[in-house]
Amino acid sequence: MLWGTCSVESECSPGWSVNVASGTCVKVFSQPRIQWEHAKKMCEDEGGYLVKIIDSQMNNYILGLIGDKFPLQDTFWLGFKYYFDMDTILWAHDETKVRYIANDHGGVLLGGRKTGCAQIKYVNHSSSSWIVEDCQHYARVICERGEGHCPVGWVPSKYSDTCLLFNDNRLHDWQRAREACQVIGADLLTIQSQAMQDFIMDQMSLASPARRMRYWIGLNALNPEGIYTWLDQPPENDFTSWANTSIDSLSSARCIW
Incomplete structure (x- = not known):
C-alpha cells in the first residue's frame, strides 16, 4: 500500500528566500533581462523552474520580494505560456492547470486574443498585473525551487x-x-x-x-x-x-x- 507523502521542510541557499506557504525557495534575479525560453533554462540550471504563483497570498509574497528594488511597471517572466484559443493553460514546471490569475490592472490574460508568454508587471508593493507578451521580448527572471x-x-x-x-x-x-x-x-x-x-x-x-x-x-x-x-x-x-x-x-x- 502507499503509506503516504511527506512535505519537505525547505532550508534555502544564500540569496534565496523561503516561501513558508509552499515550502519552496524563491529568488528574484535583477540581471539579466532575457527571453522566456532562456529564462526557463536559467531556472532549470539553478535546479528550479520559472515561478509558479498559485494564489493571491503567493502573488503578494512575490510583490514583497520585488519591493522597492525594481522600478514601477517592471516585468518578470512567469512559468507558463498563454494560448487564447486553448481551454486549459498549464504551468510549464509540472503541467498543472493555471487556476489563479492576478488581473487588477488591465492584464490581457482574461479574454485577450493574444498568444505569448506570461509576465507579472510590478504596479506597486501591493498590486500587480499579469500580462502576455511576445516570448522573444525581454524581462527579468524569478526562479522557484524546493531544497x-x-x-x-x-x-x-x-x-x-x-x-x-x-x-x-x-x-x-x-x-x-x-x-x-x-x-x-x-x-x-x-x-x-x-x-x-x-x-x-x-x-x-x-x-x-x-x-x-x-x-x-x-x-x-x-x-x-x-x-x-x-x-x-x-x-x-x-x-x-x-x-x-x-x-x-x-x-x-x-x-x-
Missing part, C-alpha cells in the same frame, strides 16, 4: 515538494493506511496532474517489479456530499485518472487506490 532532503527510504517527488514512501505491508483499510502516514507526520498521496501520475506509476514499478501492487491514495468521497476530493488539496484540484470502468460502478467505493 529539502528526503529521509532514507523515501523518494523525492519530481512534481511536488514532497517525499514519497511506498509501503508493501498489506493495509486493507484506507483509514488505517492514513493513520500510518499521520503517525510519521505525513498523509496519503495527492496526485495533481497526469505527469505526476506517470511518475508515480514508474515508481510503483520500481518498488514492486515482480508483482502488481495496489496503493491507497488520498482521493476519497467520505464527505457528506459523497464527492471525490483530495485530502490535502483545495477543491479546485480536480485531477483524476480512473481505470477503464464507469464512474457509476464506483458509487459504493468511498476510498480510492
